[in-house]
Amino acid sequence: MLPKTLTFLSSIGLALPALAMAATELDTNGDGLLTLDEVQVVLPDTTAESFTAMDANSDGALDVEEVGMAQDAGLLPKG
Template sequence: MTLKTLTFLSAFGLALPGLAMAATELDTNGDGLLTLDEVQAVLPETTAESFSAMDTNADGALDADEVSVAQDAGLMPKG
């Protein structure tokens, strides 16, 4: 993982304390996944690289398991 990615992920965990709690509100199309566009609507500094670091299955979206793993790792705040 690059320093840039680690820096983003650290900032991501601190940037919006309500992000995890509001995950369902972020899911604007209601499909149960968070896309880069949905995350960038709240965190415009999110890059494709940093999003990919959380998108462990590389499907282009964060599912509940990926959000949970990111939360457990301290990369996203818990709800």
């Protein structure tokens, strides 16, 4: 699981400078996914509604693919 988590955090770090600033602290539960609470640490204006729009598979968390799709849709800033 550690390589997957590190890969995810590296991807976030390259893709979102705002998230990169707190990448080591973002995934507080260490599952390799970002929850709304974790995203709001560095992007406090993220609402439940906008997070739901980014959460393509409706699992309550963002994976690397969902972050990329959210960037392409303009819901998250691009790096």
